[in-house]
Amino acid sequence: MSDFVIPVFIALIMVIGLAKRVDVFGEFTDGAKENLKSAFDVLPALIALMTAIGMFKASGGLEIISSAIAPLTEFLGFPRECIPLALIRPVSGSGALAVFESILTEVSPDSFAGRVASVVIGSTETTFYTIAVYYGITKVKKTKHAIASSLTADLTGFILSALTVRLILY
Amino acid sequence: MMNKIFAAMLILSVICGAATGRIQDVCNAALNSCVEAVELFLYLLGGMCMWGGLMRIAEKAKITDMLSGLFKPFLKHIFKGLDLNGKAFHAICMNITANLLGLGNAATPLGLEAMRRLEQEEQPGDTTSRNMIMFIVLNTASITLIPTTAASLRIKHGSTAPMEILPCVLITSACALAAGLISAAALDGIHFGKRRDK
Structure with a gap:
């Protein structure tokens, strides 16, 4: 369709x-x-962002941060399996899809973590990529609170994805 | 803020890579990511030309006027001081249409067009305008009506009810978008308050 x-x-x-x-x-x-x-105005921002993301993904930093913030997310009722997804979602779309697929292979898509991961993918966007590329085509250097507000939206999305799944699907 | 995040990611990757013994992967990523970026750029370049062309036809055929008429009642509260008959607003409406329909590949090129036109109309110099932030928040919070990507991957992994997540997705996206816009408006009062008095 x-x-x-x-x-x-x-x-x-x-x-x-x-x-x-x-x-x-x-x-x-x-x-x-x-x-x-x-279009060529976007390329420098893309190269900077992709290099930072690529190096960070390869370094295993994601796993280190995941285990560091696990107690906090547990308190918020956010499943442990979905933490790497929430961390990569704002920076990389393809990275998030890869993590999403690995979650669905580990746990069933119809389990709690599987459902929360699906809602996260469906209701959030790749924030940093969007900000870097969108401002990259302009001459704007100072983005003021664009990142803070976008991350507020992301954080709300992560918390609510666990909350809505718990309230509506159980 | 982008400065700090960019630098922090690069420095952290070196430290983490050394700690986890994956410094060789980090080295490869440092050398190869720029090539991936160019591949992504080519993909984006094609999309920008293609949707830029279609956008031009849609404007000449007055399709964008119809769309902006449709969105005006909602968007006039978000984009204050923007010419609602201007070219930037047309591109914003096309971008939102693509987002609502779940056409991510079309939404990005149309969004870039909108940013470019916002810059032309508002002349913000090196500091972002208020409307640019609102538009960024609209695009970083997902406003897709039907989560097709999530649903198709759920089917692939054997879900019995791939679309059961829909009400959760809609409520979550709506609240996330509201939170983003409210925080932008609130922070806006602090940041731009002085400039508006002039």
Whole structure:
């Protein structure tokens, strides 16, 4: 079903464009050309971020932090298995999916930890990646409270994912 | 803040890598991550050109006007002082549409377009504008209506009810988004309060 969304969305734009007599090919290439130039502004931020994430993942730092904060998350009712997921989620989308899959192989997707992990994946985003890349295309250097507010949203998401699963599914 | 996080991650990886005996992996990651970044960039570059082109057609065909009319009643409370008929707001509406439909691959290029146009319209210099922060929070909190990725991975690992998580996901995302926006508005009062008096 979801495979239909993008193709239908594109076709819809084309149909309406033709109906309104838009020069669809010319406008497409103009829009693409403009973004082609600005896309290069993102690359430095991507390289910096990916290097930091790649080195940190390889160092085993994630496991060290996980075990350090386990007592706190236990107090909040957040399952121990999901801590690495919550830690990697804000920095890396592909990393989070890999951790999610390893959780689902260890425990059943229909277990408490499996369900909480699913809600975490479904209701949060890769915060640092988004901030680095989105601001990377602008000249903005001082992001003020963008990170603090986004992390507030993430933290709320982690706590509530355990809470809603406990209240609604049990 | 990005400075500190970036430096902390790099320094911590060296310390942790030495402690866990995985310094060789850290070394490989240091050398190879930039190549992965370029691969990701190429992927993003294609997406940006493709969705930038489609966005242009959608604007000429007045589709973005329809979308922004739809979102205006909600978004005018979040994006204060932004021209609701301007090009930045159009891109914001396209980005939100893509996010709601769960089209992550389209949402990022459209979001980058929105940031670029916000910069053109608001001219914030080297310090972020208030509306940029609101837009960032909207994008870092997930506003997807149907968690397709989570559901498909649940099916793959033998879940008997892949979509049972939906009510939890919707409540959690809504509360997380609200928390992000409220904290942004609250911190905004502290940070931007002085500038607004001018």
